[in-house]
Amino acid sequence: MKLIDKYILNEIKIPVIFGVSLFTFIFLIDIIVAMMENIIVKGISIIDVMRILSFYLPPILSQTIPMGMFLGIMLTFSKFTRTSEATAMSAVGMSLRDIVKPIFVAACCVTLFIFFLQESIIPRSVAKLQFLTAKIAYENPVFQLKEKTFIDEVDEYNLYIDRMEGKEKKAKGILIFQKAEDKPFPTVIVGEEAYWKDSAMVLINSKFYNFNDKGKEVLRGEFDEKRIPLAAYFSEIEVKVKDIEAMGIGTLLKEMKDKTPAEKIPYKVEINKKLAVPFSTMMLSLLGVFLSIGHHRSGKGANFALSLIVIFSYITCLNVGMVMATKGIIPAFIGVWIPNVILFLLTLFMYKKKAEVI
Structure with a gap:
């Protein structure tokens, strides 16, 4: 050259x-x-x-x-x-x-x-x-979750979070509807607080309510901890390619x-x-x-x-x-x-x- x-x-x-x-x-x-x-x-x-x-x-x-x-x-x-x-x-x-x-x-x-x-x-x-x-x-499931947004893409669950608090982004005021194919009304789950573990939401001090086919409450109860799997929701992440x-x-x-x-x-x-x-x-x-x-x-x-x-x-x-x-x-x-x-x-x-x- x-x-x-x-x-x-x-x-x-x-x-x-x-x-x-x-x-x-x-x-x-x-x-x-x-x-x-x-x-x-x-x-x-x-x-x-x-x-x-x-x-x-x-x-x-x-x-x-x-x-x-x-x-x-x-x-x-x-x-x-x-x-x-x-x-x-x-x-x-x-x-x-x-x-x-x-x-x-x-x-x-x-x-x-x-x-x-x-x-x-x-x-x-x-x-x-x-x-x-x-x-x-x-x-880090918080990567996709948003406050005051109703999420209906998590398998049999519909999810609502009122707010996120602290560095660990703990959820406060959680409302969940658990759907079932053989029931017209979902199970309602209400949680005071939740944290994240292994792509799942773990509810603390939560209550659940079951309803019959006519919408009448037939069962209620409480959980110290309740695990809600979120893997199906988080498996689809937007990649701009x-x-x-x-x-x-x-x-x-x-x-x-x-x-x-x-x-x-x-x-x-x-x-x-x-x-x-x-x-x-x-x-x-x-x-x-x-x-x-x-x-x-x-x-x-x-x-x-x-x-x-x-x-x-x-x-x-x-x-x-x-x-x-x-x-x-x-x-x-x-x-x-x-x-x-x-x-x-x-x-x-x-x-x-x-x-x-x-």
Whole structure:
């Protein structure tokens, strides 16, 4: 590798890392806000929250790396232009093709890395994320329970908690309806206080009331302690990564074999997305060079704004295409790949335009 190629690659490292970090943080904001609520309100440990965020990173990085490459390269080559390094490269006989050669090689390597993320790292990461969130819910049921909210998703139980108190989040004022298939009226259980143990609620000083088929009370009693299992409720925890997004291309192809044509559409859209997004890295990287090199008056702010316009235009076109493809309005291939075609044409146009002056 030529010395100048090594220099260019070395110069883009920090800006690219900055770009990837910036867009990753933007994508993580929604998750971070939810995690902060869990730390402050529900008592989840910071270590568990950090582990959850780490498992969210691979799916997000597969989308933000192309964007970060684009922004980082734009910042680097705008600096080359301002410091006349781009002019010096041309003066020593380097053509535009020579200048972008190391960028293209780097983009190809990054594209392969994104494929590796999608096929190997992301499926494992999402599986660990689902396991960890389930484990946290079992160990700390307060993770999902809310005050003054009626919960009817716990097998044969309907549950209401008036309030949570203290660091241990003990429940106060508990009302439970225990349903039975052979009885029209549920057993009513009222508890003064409850604590959590092994994904179950343990009621302290509780009373129960049984009713006959006519709704008349026939039996009442008291418990010093009463255990209410909540495993069925806590086994389903929202993870902001769809199951289909966690699959590799090979798994998606296997899963869609026995599906109906309508059921295959989401799989086709996801397969095309997993191909189109990594390949966009090459075009965005080259476009970053062509948009920034030679513009002496453009500063960091202008290039940053331009990069945001290009990136969010690409994301918008991609999302619109995916929605239209998912609804069956257009084929999945066309819906997902049109943004890449637009990128390719724009990159080709800018290359021809810059090649005339460099």
